[in-house]
Amino acid sequence: MFSGPSVFSGLDPSLIERAATFIRSGRLVAFPTETVYGLGANALDAEAVARIYSVKGRPPSSPLIVHVASIEMAESLAAEWPPLADRLAQKFWPGPLTLVVKKQAAIPAIVTANLATVGLRMPAHPIALALIQAAGVPLAAPSANRFTELSPTTADHVRRSLASSSSSEVGLILDGGPCQVGIESTVLSIVGPGAVLLRPGGISRSELESVAGPVAAAQEVQAGPHLAPGMHPRHYSPRTSLYLPENGNVPERGHGIYLQYRCPAHRADVAIRQMPLSAVEYAAALYDALHQADEENYDWIAVDLPPDGAEWEAVRDRLKRAATK
Ligand code: TXA
Ligand code: MG
Numbered sequence: 001m002f003s004g005p006s007v008f009s010g011l012d013p014s015l016i017e018r019a020a021t022f023i024r025s026g027r028l029v030a031f032p033t034e035t036v037y038g039l040g041a042n043a044l045d046a047e048a049v050a051r052i053y054s055v056k057g058r059p060p061s062s063p064l065i066v067h068v069a070s071i072e073m074a075e076s077l078a079a080e081w082p083p084l085a086d087r088l089a090q091k092f093w094p095g096p097l098t099l100v101v102k103k104q105a106a107i108p109a110i111v112t113a114n115l116a117t118v119g120l121r122m123p124a125h126p127i128a129l130a131l132i133q134a135a136g137v138p139l140a141a142p143s144a145n146r147f148t149e150l151s152p153t154t155a156d157h158v159r160r161s162l163a164s165s166s167s168s169e170v171g172l173i174l175d176g177g178p179c180q181v182g183i184e185s186t187v188l189s190i191v192g193p194g195a196v197l198l199r200p201g202g203i204s205r206s207e208l209e210s211v212a213g214p215v216a217a218a219q220e221v222q223a224g225p226h227l228a229p230g231m232h233p234r235h236y237s238p239r240t241s242l243y244l245p246e247n248g249n250v251p252e253r254g255h256g257i258y259l260q261y262r263c264p265a266h267r268a269d270v271a272i273r274q275m276p277l278s279a280v281e282y283a284a285a286l287y288d289a290l291h292q293a294d295e296e297n298y299d300w301i302a303v304d305l306p307p308d309g310a311e312w313e314a315v316r317d318r319l320k321r322a323a324t325k
Contacts (some may be wrong), residue, residue, distance in 0.1 A: 001312035004163040005030070007155050009202040011127050011177035016170035017124060022171030028052060030144040030158045031131050032125035032176030032268035034097045035184050035202050036151040036287070037158045038067065038129070038141030039170070043077075046108035049140050050147045053110075058147040058229050062138040063113040064096050065185070066147050069132040074120045077104050077138060082191050084212060091211050096181050096202025100189040113138045116192050127176040143184065145171075150238055150294070150322075153179040153287045183314050188215070200314040202283070222282040241324040254299030259289055261304040271298070290322070 008015050019029045023040065026048040039056065040046035053060055054228045068074045071089045075081045079102040088099060103118035111194040112118050124131065132139055143151040145161040152158040161169055171194045176253035178180050186201035188208060195212045201207060208215050243251060248263045250256060250270055261282075265272065273289055276282045291303045303319055 004159065005167050005173050006164075006172040007159055007173040007175050009155070009177075013130075014132045015174070015236075016127070016134050019131055019172060019174055020136075023048075023131070023135040023137065023139065023166060026051070027171040028055060028095070028169055029131065029171050030155075030162065030228075031128050031139075031141070032155070032179060033067075033125045033128045034094075034179060035181045036153055036179055037144040037155065037173075038123075038125060038128070038139070039144035039158075039162075040067065040139035040141035042135065043111055043138040044106060044108070044141035045179075046110050046138075049108060049110050049244055052140065052142060052316060053167050054146070055162065055169050056142060056147050058142065059270055060110065061113050061174060063115055063119065064111050064142050064144075065187075066107065066111065067119055067128065067131050067139040067141055068120055068122050070122065073138060074099070074122065074130075076103060077107060077120060079104050082190060083288070084195065087211055088190070088208070089122070092203055092207070093122040094129065095122070096124070096185040097121065097208075098185045098187045098199075098201075100191060100198065102188060114226065117189070119187060121185055125176055125179075127174050131174070148235055149235060150236060150287055150290055151184060151283075153182050153291075155191050157287070157291050162218040163276075176283075177286065180284060181316055186314070188212075193244060200317045204285070204311055205313060206310050235321050236318045237298060237322045238293050238294045238301060240298055240301050242290075242303060242319075242322045244305050245302050245317060248304065250302040251300050255295050256297070256302055257298045258299040259293075259303045262307045263304045265302070271296075275304075276305075279306070279309075280314060282312075283315050286318065 098121040112304040142208040144158045181202040187199035189196040258265040
């Protein structure tokens with residue numbers, strides 16, 4: 001039914017070795033992380049990284065996150081590794097936090113969209129860590145979806161999104177089950193005098209502040225064109241039009257699905273999916289709910305926006321970006 005790269009499951013050493021061989025030979029491997037699935041290439045090989053941009057259809061102005069298997073590996077890729085980087089990495093790695101620091105010359109310009117900085121992250125998934133270790137190189141990896149589409153949180157989402165790619169580009173897809181966190185990592189810049197939140201994500205601002213002190217939001221600082229390129233609108237979108245109605249006022253027409261938080265829908269003839277009430281569980285369920293709604297070909301998706309509390313910052317950010325303008 002689907003063409004494209006094959007999916008293999010589990011943490012089998014021979015499979016990891018095969019995937020690592022693809023990485024070393026300049027091909028791409030899709031792999032699970034605790035946030036979303038990534039599409040990885042050897043971060044030190046500019047040609048391999050160029051393949052990521054072409055498979056994703058991603059503009060070259062959007063820098064990639066470099067995934068490492070240890071703090072030492074991160075340090076070796078940074079021109080400066082400030083004490084704050086160390087404190088944050090000790091506390092939150094492996095985990096959903098990307099630290100933007102000054103980069104080493106060894107990282108090709110294509111990885112960072114010509115920026116002098118690099119986003120580094122040590123993922124908390126055994127398959128991701130095993131792959132980086134076996135390949136022996138850091139992995140540049142964006143989410144394993146086509147540009148502006150929804151991020152994948154299962155191997156099946158990846159397979160559907162990359163079905164048109166050739167296996168000479170994407171060697172294989174490693175299946176590590178559904179992603180536990182379910183939304184992308186928090187991106188935090190620590191190159192300036194204070195820490196700046198470039199993208200809310202799996203680690204909340206209050207968790208960061210317990211280690212880093214006050215964290216400014218990117219909107220509060222001068223936002224240059226490349227400060228946080230992933231923050232442009234209509235990222236993280238399903239194909240189906242998505243609305244954020246107030247008080248359950250879903251669209252009057254069409255056959256839609258309502259992702260309910262607490263407020264019931266005003267129309268009785270819509271499909272209802274009750275979303276989890278806790279922010280952590282909601283995040284883990286969100287992309288799969290949107291992928292499923294896309295598969296079911298509704299005319300629209302309406303989402304009952306969760307409350308404006310600190311723990312909901314990342315979920316609300318993704319929903320607002322996904323909403324139809
Ligand atoms: O959870 C995640 O972060 C996932 C998994 C695969 O690790 N990756 C991911 O990658 O979401 P991507 O490419 O979809 O998003 C990368 C984000 C973008 O918002 C990008 O602008 C930001 O990280 N970023 C990367 N390097 C940066 C840099 N040097 N300066 C500023 N922002 C950077
Ligand atoms: Mg992405």
